[in-house]
Amino acid sequence: MARISPEQMRSLLKVYFITGSTNCLKDPIHxxxxxxxxxxxxxxxxxxxxxxxxxxxxMEMGRRLHRICKENGIPFIVNDDIELALELDADGVHIGQEDEDAIQVRKQIGDKILGVSVHSLEEAETAKLAGADYLGIGPIFATATKKDARAVQGTAILEGIKDLGMPLVGIGGINADNAVDVMNTGADGVSVITAISHAADIKEAAARLKEKVIGR
Known part of the structure; x- marks a missing residue:
């Protein structure tokens, strides 16, 4: 399997949904x-x-979620658990600055997708050299999901990092009301958790976000 191209990665990042059992008000499968x-x-x-x-x-929850993604042609990424990603044959992994070194992760996962969360231009440059396929930039806005989140960066951080030419996805406090601001500042997509997982109508929330990102 060949490494994903930057153009393919940018297309995939448009509406990036992240969740697990603790983020859902309903069954994560649903x-x-x-x-x-x-x-x-x-x-x-x-x-x-x-x-x-x-x-x-x-493992079992990951297996069920992966199956759904596979059946629908949606790439399945595992957060910060290389062993689980390899066991499930996930499409890739996403790591943060406090997780395993990106160079070592790239060696372990081969050509699978590697995403890295960064909070500065220096971290972005390091992740690029380590072989990241995309960068998660943030937190753009305030978020309550991640208890140890870094200081809010605002959209300005995207301005300094987009010149690296890497596929970028905004992270942190993003919803349908502010997604356009993130896209207009240079991101290729937006990542969300509760904007979808806590919505009364999940399908409608995802569709509204997609309209803001792709249909603008």
Missing amino acids: VLEQAIHGGITIFQYREKGEGCLDDLEK
Whole structure:
């Protein structure tokens, strides 16, 4: 399998949905199915936080979510668990600055997709050299999902990083009301958790976000 091209990656990043059992008000399986019907373009399984699944339960949930993605042609990314990603034969992994070194992760996963969260131009340059396929930039806006989130960056951080020529996705506090601001500042897509997973109508929330990002 060949490495994904930057052009393909930019296309996939448009509506990037991230969730796990702790982020959903309903069954994560149902949430993902509805989000796919609404138009998400890539999915990340992030099983973290108080009360999260572990070991066999985490594996089983990942297997079920991966199956749904596969059936619908949606890339399946695993957050910060290289062993799980390899066990499930996920399409890729996403790591943060506090996780395993990106160079080592690239060696372990081969040509699978590698995403890295960055919070500065220096971190972005390091991730690019390490072989990242895309960068998650943020937090753009305030978020309550990640308890140890860095300081809010605003959209200005995208201005300094987009010149690297890397596929970029905005992270943190993004929803249908501010997604256009993120896209207009140079991102290739937006990543969301609760904007979809906590919505009363998940399919409609995903569709509205997609309209803001792609139909603007």
